Structures are given as structure tokens and as C-alpha cells.
Amino acid sequence: MLTRRAALIGAAGVAAAPILAKAAKADEIMDTSMAESVDLSKLKRVKHRLVRPPMVHDHEQTAPAEPRIVEFEMQIVEKEVEVDSGAYLQAMTFNGSIPGPLMVVHEGDYVELTLYNSPENMMQHNIDFHASTGALGGGSLTLVNPGEKTTLRFKATRAGTFVYHCAPGGPMIPWHVVSGMSGAIMVLPRDGLKDDRGNPVSYDKVFYIGENDFYIPKDENGDYKRFSDVGESYPDTLEVMNGLIPSHVVFNGKVGSLTGDGALHANQGEKVLFVHSQANRDSRPHLIGGHGDLVWETGKFANPPERDLETWFIRGGSAGAMLYEFLQPGVYAYVNHNLIEAVNLGATAHVVVEGTWNNDLMEQVQAPTEYDAAYEGKTALP
Template sequence: MKNIIIMTINASIAIYFAIAGYATATESGSGGLAGFEVKTQFQGEKLKSIVQEMVAPPNFPLHTQVVTENKIVKVRLVIEEKEVEVSPGEFMWQMTFNGTAPGPMIVAHEGDYIELTLVNPASNMLLHNIDLHAFSGAMGGGLLTEVSPGQEVTVRFKATKAGTFVYHCAPGGVMIPWHVVSGMNGAITILPKDGLKDKDGNQITYDKAYYIGGQDFYLPKDDKGNYKRYSSPVMGMADMLATMKTLTPSHLPFNGVVGAMTGPNALKAKVGETIMIVHSQANRQAYPHLIGGHGNYVWETGSFNDAPATNQETWSIAAGAAGAAIYTFVQPGIYAYVSHNLIEAILMGSIAHIQVSGKWNNDLQEQLVAPTAIK
């Protein structure tokens, strides 16, 4: 029965692309998309290659902010379908890149080539692919990266735009939103070769970078109001699609699990450190606000070729987009990074903590009289 369901789902994906007028990617012998003549071949034969070690969010992989030469960045993403406890006693099947929702951050520079291997282990049930918003070409590379369970594929694309961009699975039809809101999304940061700049061309650098990926989950409930639990992602698909149609998420966590970056899991910084936060929203808008801090520099739409906005209190990250903000901490303490729809932040999980160490500055903030009984 399971194999019949999987075959039906995967067949529906192929039918979707056929109806949409796209030929699915095949072994054409030229490396291009089937049905199209190749005019220009790869131009980066002389570039050096590096292997980028993927790390789990909120961390960034090791990278250099300013470079003088372009390179080929080799990346490996392994798809994992896994059951996750997103809140105590509340479970869902997540579809993930490298086991996390969002998937790992990829970092390169404008003009680099990214050589990406996408692996779909035989233990998975579904066909997957990857649509990179940084990719120039039809369907964001989705047609070149379709892999059934037990397959892997390698593609290469040139980073032609500097900025922060979402990537996500997009296998066709209702599979697209179902996979995305099951956690199958991530982000890629393409830095300018000469680094980040303000509106006057002055260099902007950061000491540390963190990645936050907002998720909107739609867990179905039974007739008693309890969240349902399923034996596989396919078994819960129909109920989840019905819940998705309400456009009312049950959970809105940052980084896949409620509380993923709060309390003992808080992000770390020091007074005087400059932090860059890249924030992606694959399917639903958010309104980042750093309580007690600001966006000293904000690229709300993620385009590093545009001058950043400055001194922002709250900004927006559109659905299907990623943006970046930079702040230098001046006081120690616990800072909350939230989506400033505070219902979403406090009740639904759109919150992270940043624990900042260092010495206090009374010139910036001081309690003059401690709380006492009213006389």
C-alpha cells in the first residue's frame, strides 16, 4: 500500500510538470535542460574548488567576508524525512535538508560557482528537489535536481546576484507548499567580493553571523482538539493539506522547534561584538525586532547591491525571501529577537534569545530607584 501511495504521488508530480509545459530534466549528454540546445559552456575551469562543511542553523559555515578571487564551492545536502517533537507532546513529520528546519546556510561570493549535490536516501518515501532563489534559470534549478528515493544528483550554478536568498523543495503542484511548510527550506548568502558596504561605500564587517529561519507549521487536530500523530509523512498528508487551506498555522517557530534558540539554547554575543542575523521566511511574512537593540544596518529585501537602511526598530521579511540585519551590542543582558506580531512571538514560537556578556554602562541605562512599597 505504501509503495502504491508513493508511486501515485511521484506520478502526479511528473504530470504537473507536463501540464505546465516543462520537460523534466533527463540525461541529455550536454548538462543542460532536456529539450534545449546548449549555447555556452562552463567558464570556470581554472577556478579553485573548496568543500564547504555544512553546519546546523543558527550557525554559519566558515567563510571569508572579502575575497579577491572567485572559486567553486562544493556543497552536499542530504534529504531527511523525520518525525520531530515541535513542542512538548506535539509531533509532526518534517522534510528537511541535512536534518534541520531550516536547512543549513550556504555561503559564497558573487561570481562564485556553487556545485551542489542533493542526496535522497532510499529510506525516504518521496521525490524531492531544490529551487534556489539565488539561481538564474527556469524553476530555480528545480527541474535539474529531481531525485527519487535512492538517487543523488549534482548541479552547478553561478552566483550572479549578491544578497540573501531562500531555497526550498518544489516538486510540483500541492507538493510544493506541503514540502515547504513541512520544513524543507533554507537560505543561501551570496556576499559581494569586496564585502558589505554602507550607502557611502564604507566597509561593514561582522564578528559573528547567525541564521534564523521562520517556519509555519499546520498540525491537524482530532475531534477532541488534540494534535494528531502519524506513522509517516504520507499518512498525514491529506489532513495536513486540509489544515493548510485554512491559512491558520498551529506553530510559528524559529528554526523548526518551539524554543530552539531560547533559554540554554540562546545565541551568544559579547558587548562590542557586531552580529549579522540572516532571517528567511519561506512561506509566511515576519516582522523582526530586536528588543533592546536595533538594526544598525538592514537589507530588508536581502539585496547587498543596494544601500542598507539604518537604525531600524522593526523591519519585514516577505514570504519567500530572506533579509539581513547587523547590530553592535552595547549592553549586556538577554535580548529577545522576535517577530513583532507579539501573538506569533509569545504564543506561537517566533522568538529567539541572544545572551550578551560584558560590563554594564550606566550612562546608557540605569535604575535610579529600586521598586519599593507605595507610600
């Protein structure tokens, strides 16, 4: 059932040989040529162009009765990314972004992805869809060398939010994931989302937040090291990775990516669906100033959502979804509520909401002012 293929091609392969030698079975692929063919010629084809997170490509919240073949294209890009001031990551990415783009289909649809490994890359890559069935999530059918492409089709049999990531084999798997190679796919029920009582639910917009832990090595002076290419970065990065203490925990690729000029925007009264993925470590999302009106903590839409959560849990290697209607204007902080990781390591986003303040929900009865401590405040003590 398993066959061997050439691991390396061209100059890029020669340069990457010492690294690829560590991937014990990265070049094993599954031979499915003897399987019975499936005739999908009568199904309608729909093609979506993926967009950079936190935005999401246009899609329908409910689908027609008949399943469709939904086509995507994605290019693998290896590049240097400045994660924070003076901290550079030799990144491996899907479509040049960290995280990779969010794909949206409906339960029963067929996902057809053409994956390109750019010829200027050094490494073998593939894609493992947690939403799919068999062949290591498609990983053993999609292993591509630099300069190669492949097309994978799988049936989306389960509704929910799911992680995808690169998994080329052996020690390459965690390295590729913590170098940026993860994303998510959302499989909506054909008739759309439902609340905990079975009532239809819709959203006005989607924000996709991919959380990553990075392990950037430091030199003897405590300064972050910078490497000439992804292969050179491996030995030192591996040492930091195996210590299990990240140098950075960030949303969407770098510290501050979703604050300041990159902040998310919404209007008072809008219902926003937040999709949050973490391919490697557990996380605890929290919206400061708001709540999870409906939370699919495990991300699976066949299960009823929980209501009114303050903080929810995203297991490492999974994606979840939360729906919130913004009731007040202002700046909301969306954080990993391990506050050390949020504040000190970078896992913070801001949502700027336009609207009119509602004093019934919250009112500053008295602005801060000095008081006479000799007479006032005594009754506050037990």
C-alpha cells in the same frame, strides 16, 4: 525541451504513489544536454561542510579577485520532529535540520551542490534557489527519487540573501515547504559588505534564523494528531494548510529551539549579522533591547542598508540581513513582532550577551517600591 521520467522507484515509490499522483508535473525535468558546455577547469575549487543552523560554516567576508567553484553536499531527510510538547510534525528537511543550512559564497562564484535523496525516504524532492537563474531556480534540473543524487551548478550573479526550498511540482510545493524544506544562501559582494555611506562593514559572527509556519492537525478532542509517516500525514495536513492558520510559527524548527539551552551567545562589543528567512509567510523581526544598526530588509547587498530600524519586514519567500553591535550585557529577545506569533505560537529566540553594564545607556534610578497614592503620582495625570 521537456522530457518525462519515471516517477517512482522501489518499495518507497510504491508506498508514496497516492501522494505523488497529486503532483501534476513533479516528474518533468528540463533537458539541457544540447547546450554548449562551459570550461571552468581553470577555476579554483573550494569545498565547505555545511553546519546546523543557527551556526554558519566558516567563510571569508571578502574574496579573491578570481571567482571560484564552491562545493556543497546536502542530504534530504524525512523524519518526525517534535515541534512542541505533544505536537509532532512529519518533517521533510535539507540535511536533517529546519531550516536547511545557510550556504555562503561570493558574487561571481559558482555554487556546486550535490543533493542526495536518502533511499529510506518516501518522496521525490528537488531544490529551487532564488539566487539562481533559469530552470525554475534549478528545480527542474534537480528532481530526485529516493536513492538518487544529482549535482547542480549555478553562477551567483547577484549579491544578497536568498531563500532556497523544495518545489517538486503542483500541490507538493507548499506542503514540502511548510513541512520544513527551506533554507537560505548568502551571496556576499566580493569586496565585502558596505554601509549606507559605502564604507566597509565586517561582522564578528553570523546567526541564521529560519522562520517556519507549521500546520499540524488536531483530532476531535483537540489533541494534535500523530502520523506513522509523511505520506499518511498529507490529507489532514492539507486541510489545515488550506485554512491558512498555522498551528505554530517557530524559529529553527520548534518552539524554544533558540531559548534556554539553545539560546544564542555573544559578547558586548561584538557585531552580529542576523540572517532571517521565511519561505512562505511575511514576518516582522525585532530585537527587544536593541536595534537594526544596518538592515538589508530585502536582503540585497547592492542596495544600501537602512539604519537604526526598530522592526523590519521579511517578505514571504525571501531572506533579509541585519547587523547589530551589542552595547549592553543581558538577555535580548529576538522575535517576530506579531507578538501573538512570538509569544503564543513560538517565534522567539534569546541572545545572551556577556559584558559590563553601562549606566550611561540605561540606569535604574530607583528600584520598584511602594508609594503613598494619597500624595504621590497625582502630577503624572494630564
